[in-house]
Amino acid sequence: MADNKSLIGTKNKKGQTFTDTWTMMNDAPRTPSFYTGSEVIKEALRRASCDVMIAYPITPQSEAAALIGELFAEGYIGDYFRGESEFAVMSQCAGAAFGGARVFTTTAGPGTMRAMENFPMWSGARLPIQMIVTCRGINSPLSIQPDTLEIAYLLNTGMLVWHAETAQDFFDWILKGYMVSEEPDVHLPLALCCDGFFVTHTKDVVNLTPADMCLPPYDPYRSPVPCMDMECPPVRMMRDPFVMKSNYISYATHASWQQEIWAAVERSRKHTIKWINGLIDTENIDADIMIVASGTAVSQGREAIRLLEDEGIRCGLVKVKSLRPWPEEEIREATKNAKHIFVPEFNVTGWLAKEIKATVPNHHRVHAGPRVCGGMTMPPEIIVQEIKTVLGMKTVSLAGRGS
Amino acid sequence: MSQYRVLPGPEHFLPPAAASMGIRLPNPGEAHINGVIVSEEKAYEEAAKQFLMAKVPTLFPGPLVLWAWNEKAAKKATAIRHLYNTLKECVQPGQKPMLIPMPDYRPKYPKINPEVEINPNHPNLTIWHNKIDCCMFIGVHCHQANLSLKIIRGGTSCYTIAMCAQAGHEDAMLSFRDASVEKIMTLADWVRKLKGTVQPRLTSAKSGASN
Numbered sequence: 001m002a003d004n005k006s007l008i009g010t011k012n013k014k015g016q017t018f019t020d021t022w023t024m025m026n027d028a029p030r031t032p033s034f035y036t037g038s039e040v041i042k043e044a045l046r047r048a049s050c051d052v053m054i055a056y057p058i059t060p061q062s063e064a065a066a067l068i069g070e071l072f073a074e075g076y077i078g079d080y081f082r083g084e085s086e087f088a089v090m091s092q093c094a095g096a097a098f099g100g101a102r103v104f105t106t107t108a109g110p111g112t113m114r115a116m117e118n119f120p121m122w123s124g125a126r127l128p129i130q131m132i133v134t135c136r137g138i139n140s141p142l143s144i145q146p147d148t149l150e151i152a153y154l155l156n157t158g159m160l161v162w163h164a165e166t167a168q169d170f171f172d173w174i175l176k177g178y179m180v181s182e183e184p185d186v187h188l189p190l191a192l193c194c195d196g197f198f199v200t201h202t203k204d205v206v207n208l209t210p211a212d213m214c215l216p217p218y219d220p221y222r223s224p225v226p227c228m229d230m231e232c233p234p235v236r237m238m239r240d241p242f243v244m245k246s247n248y249i250s251y252a253t254h255a256s257w258q259q260e261i262w263a264a265v266e267r268s269r270k271h272t273i274k275w276i277n278g279l280i281d282t283e284n285i286d287a288d289i290m291i292v293a294s295g296t297a298v299s300q301g302r303e304a305i306r307l308l309e310d311e312g313i314r315c316g317l318v319k320v321k322s323l324r325p326w327p328e329e330e331i332r333e334a335t336k337n338a339k340h341i342f343v344p345e346f347n348v349t350g351w352l353a354k355e356i357k358a359t360v361p362n363h364h365r366v367h368a369g370p371r372v373c374g375g376m377t378m379p380p381e382i383i384v385q386e387i388k389t390v391l392g393m394k395t396v397s398l399a400g401r402g403s
Numbered sequence: 404m405s406q407y408r409v410l411p412g413p414e415h416f417l418p419p420a421a422a423s424m425g426i427r428l429p430n431p432g433e434a435h436i437n438g439v440i441v442s443e444e445k446a447y448e449e450a451a452k453q454f455l456m457a458k459v460p461t462l463f464p465g466p467l468v469l470w471a472w473n474e475k476a477a478k479k480a481t482a483i484r485h486l487y488n489t490l491k492e493c494v495q496p497g498q499k500p501m502l503i504p505m506p507d508y509r510p511k512y513p514k515i516n517p518e519v520e521i522n523p524n525h526p527n528l529t530i531w532h533n534k535i536d537c538c539m540f541i542g543v544h545c546h547q548a549n550l551s552l553k554i555i556r557g558g559t560s561c562y563t564i565a566m567c568a569q570a571g572h573e574d575a576m577l578s579f580r581d582a583s584v585e586k587i588m589t590l591a592d593w594v595r596k597l598k599g600t601v602q603p604r605l606t607s608a609k610s611g612a613s614n
Contacts, residue, residue: 126546183570184545184569184570185428185545185569185570185571187546222569223544224544224545224546224547224549224569225544225546225547226466226508226544249524249525249528250510250524252417252554252557253510253523253524253525253550253554255417256549256550256553256554256557257550259419259420259423259553260420260546260549260550260553262420262422262423263420263421263422263423263549263573263574264422266420266422266423267422267428267570270427
């Protein structure tokens with residue numbers, strides 16, 4: 001068999017050239033294009049040398065899933081089909097990845113929740129599947145609107161979890177994500193999340209890499225577990241699992257196995273830093289007031305900072321790009337000068353604020369808000385209002401907007 | 404840098420993964436000893452010393468080198484046999500080099516035969532039974548190697564070495580990365596070079612057994 005490095009410079013059946021990923025992402029010319037987030041997912045997949053994509057309709061990822069079907073029809077994806085449900089899709093993704101394929105899927109909201117059992121299974125089986133999560137409401141009564149609550153459920157699955165702010169993040173991170181996920185010392189699935197609709201259904205200028213360049217194919221022979229062998233764990237554990245034996249050795253083995261998954265998350269840290277240029281981005285970290293956010297809350301925070309500057313209030317920003325691995329040291333360092341840390345979020349529970357509180361010393365500095373949910377937008381003015389209220393400054397209530 | 408050091412156990416009822424304690428893998432051209440990044444040259448010397456000090460220095464070849472599934476695997480297997488023969492030539496009376504395969508990763512029930520194989524789910528049984536005090540994993544899939552290395556560190560005092568074909572293993576006390584035929588042969592050369600210069604632990608109480 002040829003290793004994937006030896007294929008660099010050769011062409012695939014569509015005439016794309018397998019290109020060193022670092023060169024493709026950092027040195028190749030980029031073409032500005034005006035696309036929706038869903039179209040960007042399609043364009044990234046066109047360049048991803050993806051073997052298998054498995055789809056199931058659920059808003060707001062349905063459009064992306066359908067567009068990737070077009071890619072399959074054009075011959076850019078090895079195989080493409082619709083599963084019977086999200087649970088089936090994620091199980092089928094596992095099967096494809098067990099077989100040594102580079103696998104991609106997309107889901108959202110209740111679909112993520114329905115498929116949840118599979119995610120720790122993916123991690124435990126060390127399957128480097130990439131799953132796009134276009135976040136939306138998950139609770140009853142039904143909501144298809146933007147809401148990031150489902151990310152909270154993914155954080156302890158053993159998957160890598162990244163949170164894209166923009167369509168540009170999305171394009172780059174889909175391609176770079178495979179590079180991190182497929183490292184043999186990592187070899188874990190990646191949940192690449194974005195805020196549904198805000199990113200998927202709005203158009204933005206995205207700088208695309210050349211369409212005639214694509215990633216080197218996945219090399220399953222570098223996997224830390226056998227590709228597929230019914231006599232060996234992880235596959236054999238389905239019918240002869242050590243977890244079914246009730247003795248100390250079985251428990252110790254399973255404990256060691258779990259530790260290994262989280263060790264792999266830790267190992268992903270250096271690769272993630274290399275590929276997405278750090279786990280966080282920062283601005284004005286010497287400011288007394290910091291906004292720490294992920295996803296499109298970062299954009300709203302950035303606008304709030306501009307509004308505050310107009311009033312002479314200086315405020316800094318931390319954009320959390322990777323949630324797993326968690327940028328513990330980076331956030332501590334970036335917020336060490338802050339007297340107040342604000343965490344705006346698009347969910348009701350404030351899971352990011354909880355993570356930040358568990359990370360920084362003197363966590364009374366952390367103000368868990370403002371938060372909106374259920375599809376509400378987050379006007380930058382409410383971030384400004386929250387900050388000014390904490391600072392004891394007079395503000396105008398925004399509660400009457402629309403009255 | 405992490406203060407944690409990857410040392411022979413028995414470390415704990417459930418020892419942590421070294422990666423979760425801040426131990427980082429070496430970059431290409433490097434190795435680690437006890438979790439500290441060192442040059443490959445230093446690691447060759449230390450690995451050879453540990454082999455020559457041990458009462459039962461043992462090689463654990465795994466599935467990736469036990470079958471000739473490609474040309475490289477066959478050549479590695481030959482090199483491993485050469486390393487084993489070199490160990491046998493270089494040790495002193497009372498030392499007992501062993502070559503025990505890890506043929507697959509299935510848990511062995513009702514009971515493993517520890518004289519003929521090692522298993523990643525309960526590697527301590529083979530270590531204890533044979534009183535192995537220094538071992539090297541080679542050709543074992545990384546996930547399974549880490550599984551084994553943690554369990555060995557948790558319950559035995561065995562010194563663990565990993566000759567890894569990928570990125571290395573923090574859970575070993577000493578780890579090479581990007582293992583190749585050349586690296587295995589270089590390690591054999593170091594064993595030969597240090598022959599007679601290292602005092603074996605023959606009278607030491609230190610052994611693979613923890614109880």
